[in-house]
């Protein structure tokens with residue numbers, strides 16, 4: 015018979031499972047231990063935090079892990095989040111969003127340098143929920159750049175990264191060929207599948223229209239080559255969105271047992287505290303010079319609490335590209351000037367927040383014959399990945415075969431009335447079905463930054479994206495938008511589906527293009543703000559993701575990307591977390 019202990023209820027795993035399915039108590043009655051001590055404290059249950067929590071609990075024997083998440087369980091969305099079509103609706107649930115808004119910026123015009131252009135700020139969706147802001151990308155060259163930063167960075171070369179990508183992925187493609195098997199995993203927890211219900215007819219029309227222009231068909235964007243037109247695979251399981259919380263965190267919660275080698279009644283488990291906003295890192299004040307992290311302060315249910323790490327333990331920030339740098343800065347790690355101007359004592363001067371990278375994107379909308387598009391189907395169903403022209407011209411046929419594409423166009427079917435059923439549309443004409451194309455600059459030259467506005471942990475940080483600040487970025491975006499318009503004019507879109515692009519016209523000057531694009535570009539793939547690089551090259555964390563000049567402190571999330579992945583960042587973030595779990599386990603076991 016299994017050993018009984020007051021802290022371990024035999025039904026714990028069942029209760030947790032029940033709780034996962036039916037969460038109704040916002041931890042309001044949670045019992046907090048007088049002194050919370052864990053081997054690892056993970057801040058943030060987003061993409062990285064979920065993978066890391068699960069991998070640590072299964073990789074390292076007899077540890078306990080605390081995950082502190084400022085948002086609540088995804089179950090609170092009443093299922094909205096699990097609908098694949100609801101990328102945007104899910105986050106409109108304000109509780110699930112940090113509510114950050116980017117800075118309005120003025121930049122000099124490239125077309126007419128005597129003029130300034132106003133770039134609008136925009137609300138930046140940033141997930142505050144289990145699963146965080148949660149497609150796959152296998153661009154070997156990008157990761158070899160990560161590894162080229164020094165001999166010790168070899169652990170981030172393409173072979174190591176591919177191993178991690180495959181470990182995380184559970185791809186359910188039917189009858190995969192050998193090339194497909196080379197680039198995909200089939201035993202991980204993150205479910206990836208082809209569309210179960212096919213795609214809308216108008217979207218098939220879009221594929222044919224792109225082929226008419228000479229764009230080759232690609233049946234696996236995450237395989238040998240990225241360029242071409244094709245149907246995306248989706249991070250879904252049986253037609254439902256599969257976030258990292260659904261896959262990794264929930265699996266982590268299944269492990270609850272009494273440590274066999276502990277007389278103190280230690281419970282081996284991952285504990286998640288929701289609505290727990292981490293304020294800053296607690297440092298060992300007895301060894302001030304060494305910057306030893308010993309725990310975190312967090313705010314939960316109206317009370318400030320503290321959680322500590324056990325000897326050999328670590329604090330691991332997985333707060334994402336905006337919040338991990340914010341927590342570091344609030345804890346005295348960051349650019350001297352910004353910290354001092356906010357009355358924060360500088361513990362270690364590092365370029366935290368400086369390398370803010372993002373894929374700028376632009377929405378181009380076309381009406382079509384109403385085709386009963388009553389929801390967003392799978393969301394972005396079609397991709398067109400190509401090399402842009404740096405002079406802003408429509409790319410030529412050779413560009414479509416270029417092995418280094420720099421633009422990804424995502425295409426979704428949509429219905430305006432579904433997106434916003436309560437909107438007072440001024441006339442019937444404005445109620446239409448159609449297609450949205452979103453060209454996104456996958457290899458941008460522009461770099462932004464993030465700073466603190468104040469020492470108040472509940473204040474927004476100042477987010478300066480500097481999107482399209484470099485002329486090549488602007489002209490490549492113009493090139494892709496012109497290509498989108500050309501595709502929309504092709505049959506069968508123009509003939510069978512009566513597709514008409516709205517918003518642009520054929521007489522637009524370069525100046526018009528520039529103004530419209532600069533005013534309305536947007537983004538959602540922020541990363542790089544806690545750069546992994548040698549300290550001499552503006553790094554904040556080393557190759558093992560430890561923060562320079564500190565002890566017991568790592569950052570594991572999209573903020574550590576030294577260069578932006580040339581594709582969607584969710585899977586690369588999960589890959590980083592999986593690699594990090596092996597590094598952390600190695601270091602922990604070495605000290606045993």
Ligand SMILES: Cc1cc2nc3c(=O)[nH]c(=O)nc-3n(C[C@H](O)[C@H](O)[C@H](O)COP(=O)(O)OP(=O)(O)OC[C@H]3O[C@@H](n4cnc5c(N)ncnc54)[C@H](O)[C@@H]3O)c2cc1C
Nearest residue numbers: 058060061062084142146147292334337571572582583584
């Ligand atoms: C609208 C939108 C659509 C996207 N679509 C795609 C897509 O289709 N494919 C793709 O690959 N990528 C997509 N992305 C990007 C992708 O989701 C992110 O790159 C990825 O989730 C980043 O993971 P992360 O772990 O770094 O951060 P996140 O997933 O954002 O997780 C950070 C977590 O930490 C928590 N946290 C932060 N601060 C604190 C604190 N102080 N205390 C406690 N908890 C805290 C947050 O609440 C959050 O849950 C999209 C992003 C957005 C915004």
